[in-house]
Amino acid sequence: MIIDGQTALQAASRLALVLLIVSAAIAFIRLVRGPQAADRVVALDLIAVLIVAFLAAYAIHSGDASFLDVAIAYALVAFLGTVALSRFLLRSRRRRTTEEKR
């Protein structure tokens, strides 16, 4: 039996979308549970990467390549968000130490 390429691609993209949603849900559990703020930042970073992957998989599923532009923009914004959150972690620690010294 010869597997039709387009059928296999459709099935694979649907399975990939489901797996990516499941992974985002699992990462979201860590985002909610994470005992420290750093755990939540790492979980948010992973969720952003998973959303980029989801956009790429959806571009294949729908056959519309313009979702890749969305993925580019989202990857940029997510990187900026990660940098901002890690700076925020450092800064909140610094303020706490100055308050302790008083």
Add this chain to the structure above:
Amino acid sequence: MSAIIAAALLIVGSIFCLVAAVGMLRLPDTLIRMHAATKAGTLGTGCILAAEAVVAGELGTTLRAAAVIVFLLLTAPVGAHLIGRAAYHRGIYLFRKTWIDELGACLQKAPADVSKRPPEGGEQG
């Protein structure tokens, strides 16, 4: 043929992403979780974007997919470095079997607060 290759890349990439998420849930401390998130996440997303590049077969889409891959490969280490540094300086809980702590030894040798030292060599706190 290219559709079959793209389907295989899609499955492999999404399974890598799933492994990253499970590692995020199951691993014991923040730095080890970062290991799962950055490596497997970047590889999985790279596989899925490569599938898009294979399936499109035209120059513009392939270049855009390659641009996203390059961008992820450039920013993932930078972001992981920033998060790990901020988390360590904030004083995170380390896994109890951790037995190498080179940054901690460095900071004990030079105990001045890293974030308050003047920037050296372009690095700033």
